[in-house]
Amino acid sequence: MRNFDYKLPTSLNELTDMLSHGGHTARLLAGGTDLVVAMRGGRMTPEVVIDTKHVEELNELSFNDHTMILGASVTCRKVCRNPQIVKHFPALIDCATLIGGTQIQNRATLGGNLCNAAPSADTIPALIVLKAQANICGPHGSRQVPVETFCTGPGQTILEGNEILVSFSIPLPREHEGAFFIRFIPRNDMDIAIANAAASIVIASSGETIIEGRVAIGAVAPTPLYVSDVEPVLSGRPIADDVIAQAADIARQSARPITDMRGTVDQRKHLTHVLVRRALNGAVNRARGND
């Protein structure tokens, strides 16, 4: 590995300062589970590495009446152990418990997963269906963008020079809302998703009609994909197998996968259908309070 300067800021101001002085060769280090491996493999060669773990804003985990603020450097372990997240956002638990083994979850962060911008990233589809907003801070001030617009290509994001992802704002679920994440891997754990899917659904108090539904899919396009065409198909429709199958069809049509060592185009399109169907059914179950 090439050598580099290691910096440890303790405030957001200090962090942004260091970033602007580090220029294009600086990389942010959160859990390190992607960055350290990429640097060792020579795929990234930063001259400055800035550790975000001691910056308060990036480690925030708080709730107000409507929203959860989840800092970009909060680990999967902290997410999984937070009783309020367990209660309100089981779909985040679904994905945060799937990222690597215990050891990886203890370091990996949701912010890192988003900024790494892998097409197969397991937390991004769940964040998308939960309507998470990414809170970005930069030299020219702050901005907020929906997570589904954050990744622009494999390893590419909308972050501009010296901008950083600070946190996520995630609206607390409404009544009768449920969300679910599922992925397909060949082994039972420790693999990169061949395809993944998340769904969120709000149902009427009768428990039979869909008010709103969102679907996002991963590992089947250059970025995790929000399938907006699914929403009109689900809204106002009864909870029925054919409705869910129709949504899954649309997701399959939206998928633009490639063939690589992990899966083929046909396999990934097929899996998208299966996983979206399973994710929607899982979300319905949760919305009905059956989980």
Place this chain on the structure above:
Amino acid sequence: MNDYVIPEKLRVVGTTPIRPDGHDKVTGRAKFGDDFHLPGMLHGKVLRSPHAHARIKSIDTSHAETFPGVHAVVTAADFPKISSNVIDAGEAGQIDMQDVADNCIAREKVFYDGHAVAAVAADNAHIAEEAANLIQVDYELLDPVMDVRSAMADNATVLHDNFLPGAFLAPTEKALPNASKLELAMGDVSAGFDEADIIIEREFTTETVHQGYIETHIVTAQWGANGMVTVWTTTQGQFAIRDQLALVLELPMSAITVIPLEIGGGFGGKDSIYIDPLAVVLSKQSGRPVKMVMSRAETLRATGPSSGTYIKARLGVKIDGTLVAAEFHGAYEAGAYSGGPVAPGVSTALTRYNIPNVKIEGYDVLVNKPKVKPYRAPGATPSNFAVETMIDELCRELKLDPVEFRLHNALKTGDRLVLGFPCPEIGGVEILKAVQNHAHYQSDIGGPHRGRGLAYGFWFGAGLPSSADLMVNSDGTVQLCSGSPDMSGTRITLAMQAAEALGIEPNDIFPSVGDTASVGYSFQTVASRTTFATGIAVYQAAQDILAQMAERAALIWQIATDNILIDGGRFVNKTNVQQCFTFKELAGKLVGTGGPIAARALASPEGVGFQITAHLVDLAVDTETGKVDILRYTAFQDAGKAVHPDFVEGQIQGGTVQGIGWALNEEYFYDGAGHLKNTSLLDYRMPTILDVPNIEAVILERPNPGHPYGVRGVGEVPIVPPAAAIANALYDAVGIRMNTLPMTPAKILDKLNSITD
């Protein structure tokens, strides 16, 4: 061949004492390859070819040489160009040392992605790596040949203008520009097929897999001022490393001492040299000791794998279920140099059935992949997969119970083998009956898309030379030193055999693994042979110790040695039974009666007990994704005599899980240009703890008369039947016949779709 009289009652063999090396392993004190440090030690790194097949036009090392912190840079030009030198490498057969040398560092051509081209020694590994990347190599690209069928096709690109045909277990003869061939036959195969009522012919392919030891390849070398070389390494065979180093570096074998450190897994893949000569020459040039550690990616790209194969087989059976004829064609990857496991692979393909008319041909095929290495029952898993799935198909066709069919055709003691000799004592019938009587076989499988599969497996194992030294201490304890590196607890299984023979407790024996300067010559810890063959060396040395001690007792009592009765660790004067020494008492009198006693035995036993096993698996299939879940697994195996039953169980469980990995997910994934894409344990998918259930091991004991306690090797055969058992269970579950390994979810899904289309 000795036929031993096996004692009915054994005192130590069959118990489960704690291994003496275990304490250091649970406390982190055990010294594995990378845990060894020398003062002033440099760190070496290898520059590897990014191309699968290319001619080296030039190498410019100047930038690396001047990089700060670099002490030496070597290329093939720094190694002697050895004259053709063929050696007998035990399990690996005859090997051409030119090939071995060329595999360690490429001279004219690179033959696979990851082939070593140059190496650097520097102050630390980071500097060495940076410097290695500054070496400029100019290549002329050649077409890569990536599978056996394209290598055997007309007009295939030729890897080597000349090569010595491979001879792993049996010799082959050059038959094609990229392949050599062997043939075995028995009976009249065309007459046999004429007799058959049903004939099926099927084709199979299997992908390249890796042994997957968790510790990579690591070596530290020191070129001494006097020209003596010392090497500390993690290996299955210190003598093999020494001999190969000597031949490649043109040094006397006596000038090299190889010290084996603890070994973090090998499974066949750590039986020969890779980075070892590079470290020695880097040490010579820098004047400093040099350590080299292969990364995981280097280990996957450039070491070990086991052959991908193409198999075509034909079986003929009578309506009553009698197998009457078989033809088996197996083409096995050799990798970049000849000598893959085709002979053991094809010769075990049918061996477990008594088929009168058999024709077998095997091809050892050169491809642009790393030189293949033995992997636990080398070659047998692909051939077993082919034959056992065909047997399952025949059972269903004939509506015969799969155990009854196998019992009807089972190879029995004395039946003629295709290798031309009668089968020694074998417990196959007992194994199959144990399956029938087991609760697993009798249980209901329950649930949709669930299935059960059975496969029957065979492996030879080997004897080969082993040495053991015993020395009696004056307090009655005993030093045991063997030449067999301990991969999984053989120090204790050898100590137990010594204790049994000497009539003392295993705790009284301190077992160790000797270096090449201090113990007699031994072949590698391979071929399930250590507890068996080195065990015999230990037994023979113990008999020598007892005889020498009896002489001392006779001397003390002033009687003829014939009058000493040795009984369970006691030496009794037959002429006056009141006079008796315990082992300890007599040990205390050795110094005063002529000096300490030691014994060395060099054994090369031939009475190898064949390994026979049956595996039974239940699984469930997710028909929407193709995912397989193993629900229940039982492995039945004949251990001859289980010296340490816990370790035998561990061998069965570990080998089975490797077989499950091979069956379902493990494969080398090369792109069209011959680059290995899955060079990490993320994408080379070995089973995790969540992927397998408990493997229940049922151990049967039909003693091997070729060993004084009835021991058979046990380590290899467990990897043989899992792929076939799982394939047969898949058919039972969802009606698909898999003919490729690994049986990934994608392939299962394709088959499911093709039957529903």
Place this chain on the structure above:
Amino acid sequence: MNRQQVTATINGEHKEFLCEPRQSLLEVLRDELFLTGTKEGCNDGNCGSCNVILDGTLVNSCCIFGVEANGGHITTIEGLSKGNELHPLQQTFLEGTGMQCGFCTPGFLIAASALLDENSEPTEEEIRHWLVGNLCRCTGYDKIVKAVQDAALILRERAL
């Protein structure tokens, strides 16, 4: 070379050392502090051989820079036993043959100890989920699961 000073408490002992930022915690432990019980198996977070406990959480030391451990509390395999008294996990791995070559064993022991620290009565399912990031190629895992269960029992009996 920009070596940085790092202070950490390792197995209860105060340690100060210099390291380059590019050195992983694994490299620092092994090459600078000669605590070689922690192993490198894959160097990319996929095998668990390098497991240590850092500030109360189980981590892969290969995916952490040594400088990140500044001010941290680290337990390695060398710190698992109390003097010559083995941790119950060490005892059960030894007696129950929860290892063959023993190379992955330190990682499994550290990972399992982190599990038992927070769950005194794990089910087989919980043990397998917790240890999924630790690869063993020798044992087939069954004896490892049983050794963890046996150690949990010893610890619970001791706590009574």
